[in-house]
Amino acid sequence: MLKKLRLYWSMLNYGLAHNRDFAHEHHWFFRDMLERVGDVHGRRVIDIGCGKSFWLTLLLHSAGAVVTGVDTELVTAKHGPGKYLAILKENGLERALRTLCWDLLFARPYYKELAGLCTEPLRWDRLDVRCVSAITLDEFPDATFDLAVSHEVFEHIADIPATLRALRRVLKPDALTYIYIHNFTSLSGGHHIAWKYPDTEPSATVPPWDHLRGNLYPDIPSWINRMRERDYRREFGKYFEIVEWIPYGREGESLLTPEIRRELPDYSEDELLTKGFIVKARPRQGTIES
Numbered sequence: 001m002l003k004k005l006r007l008y009w010s011m012l013n014y015g016l017a018h019n020r021d022f023a024h025e026h027h028w029f030f031r032d033m034l035e036r037v038g039d040v041h042g043r044r045v046i047d048i049g050c051g052k053s054f055w056l057t058l059l060l061h062s063a064g065a066v067v068t069g070v071d072t073e074l075v076t077a078k079h080g081p082g083k084y085l086a087i088l089k090e091n092g093l094e095r096a097l098r099t100l101c102w103d104l105l106f107a108r109p110y111y112k113e114l115a116g117l118c119t120e121p122l123r124w125d126r127l128d129v130r131c132v133s134a135i136t137l138d139e140f141p142d143a144t145f146d147l148a149v150s151h152e153v154f155e156h157i158a159d160i161p162a163t164l165r166a167l168r169r170v171l172k173p174d175a176l177t178y179i180y181i182h183n184f185t186s187l188s189g190g191h192h193i194a195w196k197y198p199d200t201e202p203s204a205t206v207p208p209w210d211h212l213r214g215n216l217y218p219d220i221p222s223w224i225n226r227m228r229e230r231d232y233r234r235e236f237g238k239y240f241e242i243v244e245w246i247p248y249g250r251e252g253e254s255l256l257t258p259e260i261r262r263e264l265p266d267y268s269e270d271e272l273l274t275k276g277f278i279v280k281a282r283p284r285q286g287t288i289e290s
């Protein structure tokens with residue numbers, strides 16, 4: 001219980017310190033994505049794991065895409081007590097309290113900052129966010145979407161092969177994925193709050209790469225599957241033709257001492273220093289043996 005309280009206290013402080021930074025990071029990611037995938041106007045898009053702030057769905061919708069955000073958490077743009085009761089019923093008390101906390105403390109300044117960064121107004125009308133698991137995507141017919149996007153979600157998904165199978169099914173044959181995965185073996189990839197900003201706010205308490213070494217501080221905000229980049233490459237390769245595998249962000253270079261390097265011989269330097277990667281891929285055609 002004490003550990004949980006400590007975790008939530010650090011999450012609260014982290015949110016208070018960085019809420020507006022998130023808006024900048026998200027807007028930057030979105031602009032960069034548009035440069036890499038082209039105009040989204042009129043394209044049928046799925047945002048896998050849109051999250052309670054569903055920012056990527058909101059930005060795509062505002063840019064004219066016909067986008068659906070899906071998440072296992074019950075996400076909704078609505079407010080009022082009914083929302084928290086529904087989340088309580090669907091996802092439990094902890095999720096309901098986390099969403100309440102986000103709505104009360106962070107949502108308003110976050111969206112205000114995000115709106116200020118956009119040249120077009122944010123469009124809240126007819127936003128399509130649904131409670132659907134990426135593992136099945138069972139409410140979508142085959143060949144529905146032109147583009148699948150995702151930001152920091154795949155590392156939280158329990159069954160990646162089933163997710164990729166489902167995703168391939170709902171994508172049109174010439175569709176594209178633009179999936180950003182936070183690299184588990186990176187310094188921040190262990191998802192410890194203390195290592196969210198390794199280069200500007202290194203932790204004085206939690207050892208660097210603790211999640212690959214002693215794992216002395218295992219308390220993190222959400223479950224992760226601990227898959228490595230090579231595991232994703234293998235699984236994506238079964239269902240998708242990789243168009244581009246884009247390393248995204250580098251961190252922790254000055255913290256990777258020869259001592260730590262010696263402790264982690266199984267990992268390449270790139271694996272330890274690359275924050276994440278984007279998978280641009282197209283569905284493989286023909287029959288695939290599972």
Ligand SMILES: C[S@@+](CC[C@H](N)C(=O)[O-])C[C@H]1O[C@@H](n2cnc3c(N)ncnc32)[C@H](O)[C@@H]1O
Binds near residue numbers: 050133134152153158
């Ligand atoms: C770190 S959050 C990222 C949310 C959002 N994409 C963002 O960047 O803010 C991970 C999200 O993945 C969702 N998630 C985990 N497993 C999922 C699954 N099987 N299907 C859909 N969403 C899932 C979680 O509920 C959570 O909202």
